[in-house]
Amino acid sequence: MTTEAASASELSRYPALNAYLRHVEGPGAELPPIPPRPTRRPLIGRPAAPLRISPRALRAGIVAGGTGVSALWAVQAEPSARLDALFATGAHLTGLLAGYGVLVMLFLMARIPAVEHGVGADRLARRHATGGRHVLELCAAHLVLAVCGYASHAGTDLVSTVVDLLGYPAIAAASAGTGLLVAVGVSSARAVRRRVTHETWRTVHLLTYLGAALGFVHQLAGPDVAIDVVTRWLWAFLHATVAVLLVWYRLVVPIHQALRHSLRVVAVHGEGPGVFSVVMQGIGLDGLRAEPGQFFRWRFLRGGLWHTSLPFSLSAPVCGDELRITVKALGRHTRRVRRLAPGTRVLATGPFGALTAHRRTRRKVLLLAGGVGITPLRALFETLPGAPGDLTLLYRASTAEQLVLNGELEAIARSRQAALHYLLGPSDASFDPLAPQALRNLVPELAEHDVYVCGPPGMTAAALTALERAGVPEDHIHTECFTF
Ligand SMILES: Cc1cc2nc3c(=O)[nH]c(=O)nc-3n(C[C@H](O)[C@H](O)[C@H](O)COP(=O)(O)OP(=O)(O)OC[C@H]3O[C@@H](n4cnc5c(N)ncnc54)[C@H](O)[C@@H]3O)c2cc1C
Known part of the structure; x- marks a missing residue:
């Protein structure tokens, strides 16, 4: 395949960028071919780009699922002003939503390529962390409401109610499952996470699977899901689907990749x-x-x-x-x-990860790297299509000695006629090279750029604030964090 042919197939992979170019520059507007790589032959003729689920689509899917679960509760709820019935109906809603929430948490971490490539691993991890907290809140609310409902129905005190309820195997299973989810939640709290190794934290996290399985036993036996055969099968189908996705993408695919490559x-x-x-x-x-x-x-x-x-x-x-x-x-x-x-x-x-050319929506691109965050941006600097002057790389480091891959970056900048600036100096120096005005001076028409940012958390946060102050719209800024 010629370089031009490779370029055409590359360009077809950027729908947002092509739409923008057609809009601004009219039909036929094209970026020039990707220049030959300075040191190595580019990989051309790759298979088509994979399917991607956007963050918005993912959010809409999760909300739609939650609405469906709430509707399931609503059609089953029997209106009553009795206190025990009110507790029971609240317990049913929170229980169903907690069960659904656990499924969503597992789905987010199943490493499904369409989700990983569209949403990004760091954003998924953040959603998983926030969602996990809500699931625990729902579990707690379900527990309290169920105990209160049962106690007021039977006219018993709370302690003997708890003892009675634990006599039911499915409820005992759910209680054990909730205990495991709480242990996972505690291990993820920032204060605990700082003190334990990544491996310990991961091992504790594996308990989520057992917790979810125990909760599933309770849900199948409980009044909401067991009420009719269709609901029972639907619930089982959702769980089986997530289980298959987890086994497939976290076990089968890695083993296959290891053997194949x-x-x-x-x-x-x-x-x-x-x-x-x-x-x-x-x-x-x-x-x-x-x-x-x-x-x-x-x-x-x-x-x-x-x-x-x-x-x-x-x-x-x-x-x-x-x-x-x-x-x-x-x-x-x-x-x-x-x-x-x-x-x-x-x-x-x-x-x-989703820090790829697919995110691009503008002709001009600024790559903003800090420290070892240069790694993904170095690869993008070489491969993003662009005419002379379209690409700029700003690389922040404390001293010139800390710059890495700079020989390669300079060769790429020369061959592509792209701008490359090193922003050197300690982070507490009086002149801040990441201040909005400093960025505007270095990068003319900054607000017209897509900006890819990768660096340590402090530098990334400062850069995001400065870019927004400098007028770069939020949806032109693409970032990936090196911490989960
Ligand atoms: C998406 C992504 C891309 C990255 N790319 C690069 C890169 O190109 N070059 C580079 O130098 N660094 C990169 N990192 C950071 C790198 O993964 C960590 O610095 C490294 O794993 C820490 O190992 P350690 O032995 O230095 O630290 P440790 O002392 O073992 O741990 C320090 C901290 O690193 C994190 N960490 C450790 N193990 C893991 C793990 N298995 N998974 C996730 N986090 C972990 C934990 O937060 C831990 O608290 C990347 C991180 C992420 C999330």
């Missing part, structure tokens, strides 16, 4: 102080359909690393049988990654 480390080389690149080779990597800007979860099969899968972005586009990541040695795992020997087997799951 046989990834191995071929080289590890330094890029700067504490930063190094890991180059890996494998078979049939075009089948991964990885896009510049995306990340994988990497499991390196050597002592001290095999038990955890670490997220790292691709720091260069996939090229033939090669993948590359660039890692900052911050903690105990990343320090071990630096010592990987050539030949080490690697299991990569992915690609994940």
Whole structure:
């Protein structure tokens, strides 16, 4: 395929950008071909871009499901002014919504490519965290209302009611399930999360599956779902669907990818102080359909690393049988990654993330990187289509010594006639290169740009505020956080 043909197929993957160009510049407006890569051959002729579910569509789907569940409750509710009936009807609604909420939480974390690529892993994790809190609130409300309803119906005190209710196996199962969900919630609280390792937190999180299964037993036996056979089958079908998605995308697909691609480390080389690149080779990597800007979860099969899968972005586009990541040695795992020997087997799951060219809606693009956040933006800098002057990369670091991949960035900037500026200086210096006016001075027509931001949390937050103050509309700003 020629470069022009590759470019045409690339452009068909940016519906929002094409619509914008047609609107602003009339029919036939086209970006020039992607220039040849400076160091390596670009991967061309990839399969079509995967399906993506937008954040708005996901939210609408979740709300529609919640409305359906509430409607199910409404058609079953029998209006009554009696206190016990009011408690019972409240317990039914909160119980149904809690059960649905658990399903939604599991769905969000099932790593379904259409959801991951459309919404982004960090946004999904944030929604999962917020949603998880609401699910626990619903569980608590359900528990209190059910106990009060039962007590006022039977005329017993709350303690003996609880003892009576725990005599029912399905209720005992649900109570145990709720206990497990509470344990998961506690382990995710910021104060606890800071004190436990990522692996401990993940292991506790696996209890969610058991908690959900125990809750499901209770729901099938309970008055809302058991009431008619259609509801029972529908509820079971929803649970089975989510279970299949989880097993498929979290177990079957990773095993299949591991067997198919046989990834191995071929080289590890330094890029700067504490930063190094890991180059890996494998078979049939075009089948991964990885896009510049995306990340994988990497499991390196050597002592001290095999038990955890670490997220790292691709720091260069996939090229033939090669993948590359660039890692900052911050903690105990990343320090071990630096010592990987050539030949080490690697299991990569992915690609994940939505910080891709698909988000683009404008001809002009600003890439704004901080620290090791340069990795996904380096890959985008090379591959985003653009005429001379369309692309700008701003790279924030404390000192020139901390810049990494700068030789490559300069070569790309030269060959693509793109702008590249290093914003150096300590973060507490009196001159802030990320202040709105400073950004406007560096990037003419800033508000007309799409802006991709990736960096440490503090720098990212400061950049987002400055960009909004500088007049960049919120929906032109695309970001990915390196923490879940
Ligand atoms: C989407 C994404 C892309 C990333 N891309 C890059 C990149 O290209 N280059 C780079 O240098 N860093 C990247 N990171 C950050 C990198 O994953 C962490 O710095 C690294 O996993 C921490 O390991 P450690 O041994 O240094 O730290 P540890 O001391 O083990 O842990 C420090 C903190 O890192 C986080 N962490 C540890 N293990 C994991 C895990 N398995 N999954 C998620 N978070 C974890 C936890 O918040 C933990 O508290 C990325 C992170 C994310 C979420």
